[in-house]
Amino acid sequence: MSTLAKSANIFWHECPVGKLERQKLLKQKGCVVWITGLSGAGKSTLACSVGRELHNRGNLAYILDGDNLRHGLNKDLGFKPEDRAENIRRVGEVAKLFAEAGLICIACLISPYRRDRDACRALLPDESFIEVFLNMPLEVCEQRDAKGLYKLAREGKIKG
Numbered sequence: 001m002s003t004l005a006k007s008a009n010i011f012w013h014e015c016p017v018g019k020l021e022r023q024k025l026l027k028q029k030g031c032v033v034w035i036t037g038l039s040g041a042g043k044s045t046l047a048c049s050v051g052r053e054l055h056n057r058g059n060l061a062y063i064l065d066g067d068n069l070r071h072g073l074n075k076d077l078g079f080k081p082e083d084r085a086e087n088i089r090r091v092g093e094v095a096k097l098f099a100e101a102g103l104i105c106i107a108c109l110i111s112p113y114r115r116d117r118d119a120c121r122a123l124l125p126d127e128s129f130i131e132v133f134l135n136m137p138l139e140v141c142e143q144r145d146a147k148g149l150y151k152l153a154r155e156g157k158i159k160g
């Protein structure tokens with residue numbers, strides 16, 4: 001899928017309330033915490049724990065979970081490398097919007113390719129993108145196999 005811009009004659013419209021004012025209102029700085037790791041590594045679990053803790057502390061956070069987004073925004077995408085790249089590109093753009101809105105955005109996606117994650121990081125100031133690699137061994141993830149995906153993959157029933 002091409003990510004080249006196809007629109008011409010478009011202009012940026014600056015709005016009167018900016019990021020700094022929103023940060024002041026919310027008493028926090030918007031940022032993106034990007035959790036990457038294998039299926040079953042514990043990304044969603046970690047995102048939910050951190051999200052709950054932030055909420056309890058009075059911080060506004062929102063989770064962008066790869067699994068959930070594939071029910072809507074990304075329902076047209078599969079798991080070929082180019083589909084994963086587009087999936088991650090879209091989520092990176094949404095995460096950037098959330099961060100600019102002043103939220104602590106926790107994105108949890110497999111996001112296996114460094115270049116795709118780097119492209120998301122490049123959308124934000126350096127200190128506003130925090131990447132967390134949930135380094136769980138494949139054997140542990142496969143043993144958990146909470147969704148039965150590893151079994152299906154071993155049987156050749158799913159690809160990618």
Ligand SMILES: Nc1ncnc2c1ncn2[C@@H]1O[C@H](COP(=O)(O)OS(=O)(=O)O)[C@@H](OP(=O)(O)O)[C@H]1O
Binds near residue numbers: 067112
């Ligand atoms: N190859 C393949 N076939 C079928 N299903 C798969 C496949 N790969 C991933 N999944 C499931 O999709 C969930 C979301 O994946 P992601 O969007 O995070 O993947 S990616 O970032 O685009 O690589 C992912 O969620 P998690 O298990 O929470 O990681 C899986 O449930």
Ligand SMILES: Nc1ncnc2c1ncn2[C@@H]1O[C@H](COP(=O)(O)OP(=O)(O)O)[C@@H](O)[C@H]1O
Binds near residue numbers: 037038040144
């Ligand atoms: N720290 C942990 N220790 C043991 N099991 C865990 C841990 N974190 C998650 N799990 C379990 O592993 C499975 C996969 O977790 P999940 O958060 O859905 O992973 P992912 O989002 O990376 O696919 C779930 O059954 C979950 O309860």
